[in-house]
Amino acid sequence: MSFEQIIFYIFSAILVAAAVGVITVRNPVHAALFLVMCFITTSALWLLLEAEFLAITLVLVYVGAVMVLFLFVVMMLDINIAKMREGFTGYLPLGALVAGGTIAVMWYVANNDYFNLTNMPPPERLAADASNTRMLGEQLYTTYVYPFEIAAVILLLAIVAAITLTLRHRTGTRYQKIDQQVRVKRDERVRMVKMESEERK
Amino acid sequence: MLENYLPVLIFIAIGIAFGGFMILMGFLLGPRKPDSEKLSAYECGFEAFEDARMKFDVRYYLVAILFIIFDLEIAFLFPWAIVLRDIGMFGFMSMVLFLGILVIGFIYEWKKGALQWE
Amino acid sequence: MNFDMPNFLPAMPEMFVLGMTSLILIIDLFLNERTRVVSYLLAQATLVGAFILSLSLYSGNAELSFSDTFVLDPMAGVLKMAVYATVFMVFLYSHSYLRERGLFRGEFFVLALFGVLGMMVLISAHSFLTIYLGLELMSLALYAMVAMQRDSRTASEAAMKYFILGAMASAMLLYGMSMLYGVTGTLELTELSRAVQQTQGDRLLLVFGLVFLLVGVAFKLGAVPFHMWVPDVYHGAPTAVTLFISTAPKLAGFAMLMRLMVDGLPGLQPQWHDILVLLAVLSIGVGNVVAIAQTNIKRMLAYSGISHAGFLLLGVLSGTPEGYAAGMFYAIVYTIMGLGGFGMVILMSRAGFEAEQLEDYKGLNQRSPWFALMMLFIMFSMAGVPPFIGFWAKLAVLQAVVSANLMWLAAVAVIFSVIGAFFYLRVIKLMYFDQAREQGSLKPGADLAVVLSANAIGILALGAFPGALMALCLQAMGA
Numbered sequence: 048m049s050f051e052q053i054i055f056y057i058f059s060a061i062l063v064a065a066a067v068g069v070i071t072v073r074n075p076v077h078a079a080l081f082l083v084m085c086f087i088t089t090s091a092l093w094l095l096l097e098a099e100f101l102a103i104t105l106v107l108v109y110v111g112a113v114m115v116l117f118l119f120v121v122m123m124l125d126i127n128i129a130k131m132r133e134g135f136t137g138y139l140p141l142g143a144l145v146a147g148g149t150i151a152v153m154w155y156v157a158n159n160d161y162f163n164l165t166n167m168p169p170p171e172r173l174a175a176d177a178s179n180t181r182m183l184g185e186q187l188y189t190t191y192v193y194p195f196e197i198a199a200v201i202l203l204l205a206i207v208a209a210i211t212l213t214l215r216h217r218t219g220t221r222y223q224k225i226d227q228q229v230r231v232k233r234d235e236r237v238r239m240v241k242m243e244s245e246e247r248k
Numbered sequence: 249m250l251e252n253y254l255p256v257l258i259f260i261a262i263g264i265a266f267g268g269f270m271i272l273m274g275f276l277l278g279p280r281k282p283d284s285e286k287l288s289a290y291e292c293g294f295e296a297f298e299d300a301r302m303k304f305d306v307r308y309y310l311v312a313i314l315f316i317i318f319d320l321e322i323a324f325l326f327p328w329a330i331v332l333r334d335i336g337m338f339g340f341m342s343m344v345l346f347l348g349i350l351v352i353g354f355i356y357e358w359k360k361g362a363l364q365w366e
Numbered sequence: 367m368n369f370d371m372p373n374f375l376p377a378m379p380e381m382f383v384l385g386m387t388s389l390i391l392i393i394d395l396f397l398n399e400r401t402r403v404v405s406y407l408l409a410q411a412t413l414v415g416a417f418i419l420s421l422s423l424y425s426g427n428a429e430l431s432f433s434d435t436f437v438l439d440p441m442a443g444v445l446k447m448a449v450y451a452t453v454f455m456v457f458l459y460s461h462s463y464l465r466e467r468g469l470f471r472g473e474f475f476v477l478a479l480f481g482v483l484g485m486m487v488l489i490s491a492h493s494f495l496t497i498y499l500g501l502e503l504m505s506l507a508l509y510a511m512v513a514m515q516r517d518s519r520t521a522s523e524a525a526m527k528y529f530i531l532g533a534m535a536s537a538m539l540l541y542g543m544s545m546l547y548g549v550t551g552t553l554e555l556t557e558l559s560r561a562v563q564q565t566q567g568d569r570l571l572l573v574f575g576l577v578f579l580l581v582g583v584a585f586k587l588g589a590v591p592f593h594m595w596v597p598d599v600y601h602g603a604p605t606a607v608t609l610f611i612s613t614a615p616k617l618a619g620f621a622m623l624m625r626l627m628v629d630g631l632p633g634l635q636p637q638w639h640d641i642l643v644l645l646a647v648l649s650i651g652v653g654n655v656v657a658i659a660q661t662n663i664k665r666m667l668a669y670s671g672i673s674h675a676g677f678l679l680l681g682v683l684s685g686t687p688e689g690y691a692a693g694m695f696y697a698i699v700y701t702i703m704g705l706g707g708f709g710m711v712i713l714m715s716r717a718g719f720e721a722e723q724l725e726d727y728k729g730l731n732q733r734s735p736w737f738a739l740m741m742l743f744i745m746f747s748m749a750g751v752p753p754f755i756g757f758w759a760k761l762a763v764l765q766a767v768v769s770a771n772l773m774w775l776a777a778v779a780v781i782f783s784v785i786g787a788f789f790y791l792r793v794i795k796l797m798y799f800d801q802a803r804e805q806g807s808l809k810p811g812a813d814l815a816v817v818l819s820a821n822a823i824g825i826l827a828l829g830a831f832p833g834a835l836m837a838l839c840l841q842a843m844g845a
Contacts, residue, residue, distance in 0.1 A: 051250070054257070097249050104323045112319040116312040122304040152574060159571050161549050173249040184327030188339035189369045193377075193432035195342060197487055197499040198324075199349040200384060202317050204480045204503060206353035207391065208510035209313045210362045211473040213306050220366040338371065352388045359395040 055095055062088040075121045079114060086110050097173050100180040310362060321350050373431045376438035379419045379446060380486050386412035387479040394472025402470060409475035410457055413482070417450040426841070430492060434554050437492035440842040441694070445489045445621050452614045452701045453482050458817045459709045460606030466717035469514060469604060477514075478610060481507035485618035491625055494543045494553040501539070501586070504618060505532050508611050512603040524602025531595045535585035542578025545571060546631075555630040562633035573637050579626055580641050587619040587675045590648035597660075600668035601722075605715060608664060609708040612671055613701040616678075620697040623682055624690065635685055642683035643775060649676025650779055654786030662722050666789060667707045670748055673786055674700045680779060681763040687845035689766035692759075695839040699759040702828070706744040706821045713737065713810045713818050727793060729802025737808060737815075738797045740822035747825045749790035750783055755825050758832040 065088065068081035086109045093102040160166060173179070187195055328335075328343050357363060374381070386408065394405045420443055428439035457475070464470040484504030491497040509532065513525030547553060549571055550561035562572060585592040600608045627638050653673025660666040678700065681693025714721030714730075721727070731738040747754035760783065767776045810818075828835060 094253060095250070099249070099253075100327060108316070108319055108323055112312070112316040116309065116316060119304055119308045119312050123306060123309060124303070156545060156548070156571060156574070160568050161571055175249060175251055177249050178330065179249070180327045181330050184331035185334060187324075188328055188331070188335050188342045190433045191435070191495070192338075192342045192372070193435050194493075194495045194499055195324075196345055196349070197496070197503060199346040200480070200483065201499065201503050201506065202320060203349050203353040203388075204477075204506055204510075205317055206314065206357055207473060207476055207480070208506060209310060210357055210360055211471075211477070211510060212513055212516065213310045214360065214362050216361065217366050335369075338369070349384075349388070352391060356391055356395065 058088045058091045079117045079121055083110055083114050098179055100183055376429045376431050379416045382419055383412060383416050383483050387476055391476050405472040405475050409479060413450045413454045417447055420446045435493040435496045436490055438490055442490045444838060444842040445617050446486055448698050449485050449614050449617050455705050456610045459609055459712050462811045463606045463712045477507045477511050488618045489621040492555050511607045515604050520602040524599045527595055528599045535582045538578050539582025542575045545575030558630045559632055562631060576634050576637055583623050584645050588672050589645045589675045590652040593672045596672055597665045597668040601664045605712050613704045617697050639683050642679050646676045646679040647778055650782045654782045658789045661724055663711060663724050664722055677763050680767050684766040684770035687843045691839040691843040691845050692762035692766040695762050695836055696759045699755050703748050703756055709818050709821060710741050713814050728796045728800040730797040732802045734808040740818055742794055743822040743825050745790040745793050749787040754829040
C-alpha cells in the first residue's frame with residue numbers, strides 16, 4: 048500500500064466515523080461540529096484527488112461560513128430532541144430500504160464496466176508546479192462565462208430572498224446618534240436661568 | 249502537486265498529537281474531586297433560571313447568510329486573480345459583471361437596513 | 367489561450383430581463399406605499415420589452431452561443447414568449463389581491479422576474495450545467511414567493527414542504543447528471559446524444575442516470591408519483607403566488623423535459639418512452655380520481671393540474687415532432703386555463719375572505735351571471751369539452767398517442783378524463799343549481815373583471831380557431 052493510500056484510508060475512516068456521529072449524537076450542536084469534521088476530512092480526500100482549489104474552498108466556505116449558519120439555525124430553533132426521536136423505529140424500515148437501495152446503486156455504478164480500471168485508468172499525477180486553480184480559472188471566466196454569471200444572479204436572488212423573508216424592522220428602537228452627540232455645544236444642553244433670590248420665610 | 253501539501257499533513261499530525269497529549273496529560277495527572285456544588289451550573293451565585301440554550305434572534309441568520317454570499321463571491325475571485333494575465337479583457341470584464349451584479353445586492357441590503365443592528 | 371468571443375445577440379432577452387430586474391430592485395428602495403405602483407409598471411414593461419426582443423430574434427433556425435451552453439431555437443423563442451405573456455397576466459391578476467393583503471411589495475415583482483429569468487435560462491439551456499442553474503434560479507424564486515406571507519402558518523408550511531422536496535428533486539437530478547457525465551464525459555447536450563449513441567455494451571448505467579433525471583423532471587412538473595407537494599403548496603401559498611407557480615413553471619418544465627430527453631438522450635428513447643408512459647398513466651389516473659374528493663377549489667385545481675401534466679407527457683412520449691408539438695400546445699393551453707381557474711379564485715376573494723371552498727361558488731349565477739358564465743368556459747375547457755381550447759389540446763395529444771400505436775393508452779386517458787369531467791361539472795352545478803350562501807352581487811375591480819373576461823373569452827376564441835397556435839407549435843418543433 049502506498050503512502051497516499053494509507054492517508055486516504057485514515058481520512059476516510061475519520062470521515063465515516065464523523066458522519067455516523069452527525070446522525071447519532073443527541074446534542075444538535077455536537078452534530079454540527081461532527082459535520083465540520085466531515086467537511087475537513089472530505090477536503091483532505093479532494094486534495095488527494097488533486098482538486099486543490101475545491102478542497103480549500105470547501106474549508107473556506109463550508110467550514111467557515113455554512114457551518115456558522117447551521118449553528119445559528121440550530122440555536123434559533125427550540126429543538127426538543129426527545130420528541131424528534133419519537134417514531135424513529137417506525138421510520139427505520141423505510142429508511143433502511145432507501146439506504147440499502149442507494150448503496151446498491153452506488154455499488155453498481157462503481158463496479159460498472161465504464162468505471163473499472165481498464166476503461167478508466169487513474170490519471171497521471173500532476174507535476175509539482177501544476178496549479179489546479181489556474182486550470183479552473185482559465186475555463187471559468189471565458190468558456191463558462193454564461194453559467195458563471197448565472198451563479199452571480201443566483202447569489203443576488205439569495206440576498207433578496209433572505210432579506211424579504213427574515214428582515215423585520217422594530218419600531219421604537221432608540222439609537223445613539225454619535226455624530227450629533229459629539230457635535231453638541233454647551234448652549235444646546237445648558238440653559239442659564241436668572242432667578243430672583245427668594246426671601247427665606 | 250501533492251508533495252506541496254506534505255508540510256500541511258505533517259502540521260496536522262503534529263497538531264493532533266500535541267493537542268491530544270495535553271488533554272491526555274491533564275486527564276491523567278489532574279486531581280479530580282467532584283462534588284455536587286462543583287458540578288452544578290454557576291450563574292452569578294444565583295440558582296440557574298433557565299436552560300442555557302436559549303433561542304437566538306432570527307437576525308443572526310440574516311447576517312450569516314449575507315456573509316456566506318459574499319464569502320462565495322471571494323472564492324470566485326481567487327482563480328480569477330491567478331489567471332488574470334491569461335484570460336484577457338474578456339475574462340476581466342466577466343468578473344466586473346459578476347461583481348456588478350453583487351454590488352446591486354449590496355446596495356439593496358444596505359439601503360434596506362439589513363446591515364443595521366437595531 | 368484560444369477563445370472566441372461569444373455571440374451575445376441571442377441572449378439579449380436574458381440580459382434585458384436581468385438589467386431591468388436589477389433596476390427595479392434599486393428603484394423600489396426609493397419608493398413609498400403610494401408610489402410603489404412604479405415597480406409594478408416597470409415589471410410589466412420588462413415583460414413587454416422582453417417579448418418584443420424575443421419576437422425580433424425569432425427565426426426558424428437554432429443558434430448556439432457561449433461555448434454551446436446556450437441555444438436559441440424556435441422552441442425556445444415560442445416558449446419564452448409564452449412565459450412573458452403568462453407572467454404578464456399573472457401580474458395583472460395579482461395587482462389588487464396583493465394590495466389587499468399587504469403583499470404589494472417590490473420584492474414580489476423582483477422575485478417573480480428572477481423566476482422568469484430562471485425559466486428563460488432553463489428554456490434556452492443546452493448543457494447540464496445551464497439546465498441545473500436555470501432550474502435552481504427558478505425554484506429559489508418560487509420558494510421565496512411561497513413563503514412571502516410570513517405571518518401565515520399555512521404559507522410557511524407550504525414553503526417548507528416545497529423547499530425540502532424540491533431540494534431532494536434537485537439532488538436526484540444532479541445524481542442522474544453525474545452518472546451520465548461519468549459515462550459520456552460531457553455536459554453538452556449534442557455531444558451527449560452522440561456519445562450515448564456510440565456507447566456499446568451495457569446500457570444499464572445510462573438507464574440509471576435517465577431514471578434519476580426523470581425523477582427530477584417529474585417532480586418539477588408535478589407528475590405522479592412525485593406530486594405530493596402540489597396540492598399542499600397550491601393550497602398553502604397566497605393565491606397570487608399559486609397562480610404564478612401553477613402556470614409559467616410548467617412551460618419551463620416542459621422545456622426541460624424536451625432538452626433532456628429529445629436533445630440530450632434520443633438514444634435512450636425506448637427507455638424513457640416506457641417511463642413516461644408509466645408517469646402519464648399514473649398522473650392522469652390519480653389526478654382525475656383524487657380531485658373528485660376535494661372540497662377546496664385550490665386543491666381541486668392542483669389535482670387537475672397533475673392530470674394535465676400527465677396529458678402533457680402523453681405528447682412527448684410519442685417520440686415524433688408532431689407529438690412534441692402537441693405536448694407544447696398542451697403546455698401553453700394548460701397555462702391559459704390555469705390562469706383562468708386560479709384567476710377566478712382571486713376574483714371571488716376579497717380582503718379578509720379567501721374563496722377557497724367549493725361551497726363559496728354555490729349560486730354564483732344569482733350573484734353574477736357573467737362571471738358564472740366565464741367560470742363555465744374555464745371548467746368546460748379544462749374538462750375537454752368542445753369547442754373550447756382544452757378539447758383541441760386533448761385531441762392533439764391523443765392523436766399523437768394513437769399515431770404511436772398506443773391505442774390502449776389513448777383509451778385509458780379518455781376514460782379518466784370522462785371520470786375527471788365529473789368534478790369540473792360539479793363546480794358548474796354548484797354555480798347554477800344551488801342556492802347562494804352569500805347574498806349580494808359580486809363586484810370585482812374593473813381591471814380584474816376585464817382580465818378574467820378576456821382570459822375566458824380567449825379560451826373560447828382559441829377553441830374556435832386553434833389552427834394558428836397549433837401551427838406555431840408545429841413550426842417550433844420543426845414538424
